[in-house]
Amino acid sequence: MIIDQLDTPLTGTSLKPTPAGVAYTDPEIFIREQAEIFEKMWNAVLRADSLASPGQWRTVTVGREEIIVVRTRKAGIKAYLNVCRHRGMRVCTTAEGRSKTLQCGYHAWTYALEGELVAAPNLTSMPDVDRGEHGLKTVHVREWLGYIWLCVSPAAGSSAPPSFEETVMTEVSTRFGEVQSLENYGIEKLRVGQTRRYEVAANWKLIIENFMECYHCATIHPELTEVIPEFAQGWASQAQDEIHGASFGAQVEGFTVDGSAGVAALPAIAEAQDRKYYAITVRPQVFINTVPDHVIFHRMYPVSAAKTIVECDWLFLPEVVEKQLDVSRSVELFHRVNLQDFEACEQTQPSMSSKAYDDGGALVPSEHHIAEFHQWWAQQIGPFARGR
Amino acid sequence: MSPPIAVFLTEEGTVHALDDTCTHQDASLAAGWVEDCRVECPLHESTFSLTTGEVDQPPAKRGVRAHQVTVRDGEVLVELSTAAPKLPPGVEVA
Ligand code: FES
Numbered sequence: 231m232i233i234d235q236l237d238t239p240l241t242g243t244s245l246k247p248t249p250a251g252v253a254y255t256d257p258e259i260f261i262r263e264q265a266e267i268f269e270k271m272w273n274a275v276l277r278a279d280s281l282a283s284p285g286q287w288r289t290v291t292v293g294r295e296e297i298i299v300v301r302t303r304k305a306g307i308k309a310y311l312n313v314c315r316h317r318g319m320r321v322c323t324t325a326e327g328r329s330k331t332l333q334c335g336y337h338a339w340t341y342a343l344e345g346e347l348v349a350a351p352n353l354t355s356m357p358d359v360d361r362g363e364h365g366l367k368t369v370h371v372r373e374w375l376g377y378i379w380l381c382v383s384p385a386a387g388s389s390a391p392p393s394f395e396e397t398v399m400t401e402v403s404t405r406f407g408e409v410q411s412l413e414n415y416g417i418e419k420l421r422v423g424q425t426r427r428y429e430v431a432a433n434w435k436l437i438i439e440n441f442m443e444c445y446h447c448a449t450i451h452p453e454l455t456e457v458i459p460e461f462a463q464g465w466a467s468q469a470q471d472e473i474h475g476a477s478f479g480a481q482v483e484g485f486t487v488d489g490s491a492g493v494a495a496l497p498a499i500a501e502a503q504d505r506k507y508y509a510i511t512v513r514p515q516v517f518i519n520t521v522p523d524h525v526i527f528h529r530m531y532p533v534s535a536a537k538t539i540v541e542c543d544w545l546f547l548p549e550v551v552e553k554q555l556d557v558s559r560s561v562e563l564f565h566r567v568n569l570q571d572f573e574a575c576e577q578t579q580p581s582m583s584s585k586a587y588d589d590g591g592a593l594v595p596s597e598h599h600i601a602e603f604h605q606w607w608a609q610q611i612g613p614f615a616r617g618r
Numbered sequence: 619m620s621p622p623i624a625v626f627l628t629e630e631g632t633v634h635a636l637d638d639t640c641t642h643q644d645a646s647l648a649a650g651w652v653e654d655c656r657v658e659c660p661l662h663e664s665t666f667s668l669t670t671g672e673v674d675q676p677p678a679k680r681g682v683r684a685h686q687v688t689v690r691d692g693e694v695l696v697e698l699s700t701a702a703p704k705l706p707p708g709v710e711v712a
């Protein structure tokens with residue numbers, strides 16, 4: 231049956247519906263999400279400084295595609311589908327490396343870092359083969375906030391990707407007041423103090439929904455609620471239209487696991503941003519948390535309807551990283567929050583296929599803003615057939 | 619008849635000419651990586667001296683011919699080597 235999965239509630243009702251359980255388990259819905267959301271939108275994949283010198287490359291996955299991201303000699307950072315144009319072998323077969331060309335290990339078709347086919351056995355006796363046309367397929371690249379952002383489709387050359395300014399930057403500014411107030415944190419100049427990778431056995435939407443609300447904070451985040459007592463009321467930093475800075479508790483010195491002082495504050499933050507925590511979601515796969523002395527940047531990579539990889543960077547001032555100052559108490563706080571959140575998501579995922587969740591669940595008022603995410607999601611993937 | 623010739627301009631600004639075809643397999647050295655006055659074959663790891671054509675390491679075992687180059691008024695003039703070209707198996711001068 232084709233259904234409208236979001237019935238608008240009667241005005242004045244406290245509970246709004248969530249999507250049906252099938253939205254979190256169905257492999258076909260998941261493929262549609264890959265195609266219509268992750269492959270069509272901009273995804274943050276790597277810190278730009280993780281590709282420091284020409285020839286350095288890494289492979290990443292966006293939607294259903296594996297992508298080579300490489301720092302070229304002449305053209306900055308470029309990205310290509312990791313598919314040999316000869317007979318399709320993976321060109322790069324490890325997660326990272328450094329090389330002068332990108333060479334396929336099967337028949338040695340060899341691509342310049344800039345993408346075009348430069349050599350292949352006997353290519354000189356095939357003068358009709360256009361080397362540009364048989365180069366690696368390009369993926370759109372942008373650099374912002376010190377991250378490399380990719381957009382897989384449409385293929386470069388066929389037509390333009392969605393405007394980065396109108397999608398990503400506008401999304402940030404409508405949530406963060408204005409892009410500037412995020413830019414105060416100078417995220418592009420920060421350095422990674424630590425990165426953690428979580429394999430979460432849950433649908434990516436459960437993770438976003440979890441991140442968007444704080445109704446669960448008092449129950450599962452004891453350390454976070456100590457540092458930010460107002461979270462015990464259940465209102466998330468992003469629950470209202472414009473982001474709300476959540477204040478540190480009176481005795482709290484810094485955003486650390488025990489409330490002790492952090493490292494030196496980022497120099498350009500506004501006075502109103504001091505002693506405050508802000509959180510935003512940049513659809514479809516980035517969460518940014520800012521506190522006075524560091525920034526926590528999450529990237530999600532959905533793997534299947536029931537599995538998502540989350541990478542989380544803790545970003546500090548360059549001197550903090552260079553001097554190897556102790557940031558373990560800062561990292562530990564959000565690492566615990568991550569583990570607590572992902573555990574809750576993992577305990578929710580199995581229920582998504584239960585009869586009890588055929589019609590979905592409920593959103594309380596401090597979660598009502600999540601319904602806007604659900605509406606957006608439903609628009610992207612279109613109507614789907616519900617079935618058990 | 620001569621096989622194709624590759625002309626190289628190094629970062630230092632010097633100009634060199636070698637037979638374009640690698641001696642190991644049919645690959646164009648013009649597409650190779652130029653560094654320290656050598657060109658690395660684009661297919662495998664052998665590198666050739668831009669001045670003498672000599673090869674440093676397998677899989678190519680024989681060097682390529684180097685040709686005399688003069689630059690006059692911005693024009694590159696190449697004087698062909700009289701040695702016999704060393705082509706990979708299966709490749710003949712057209
Ligand atoms: S599949 Fe890559 S060279 Fe043949």
Ligand code: FES
Nearest residue numbers: 640642643659662
């Ligand atoms: S083709 Fe040149 S070294 Fe193999």
Ligand SMILES: [Fe+2]
Nearest residue numbers: 440451567571
């Ligand atoms: Fe949480």
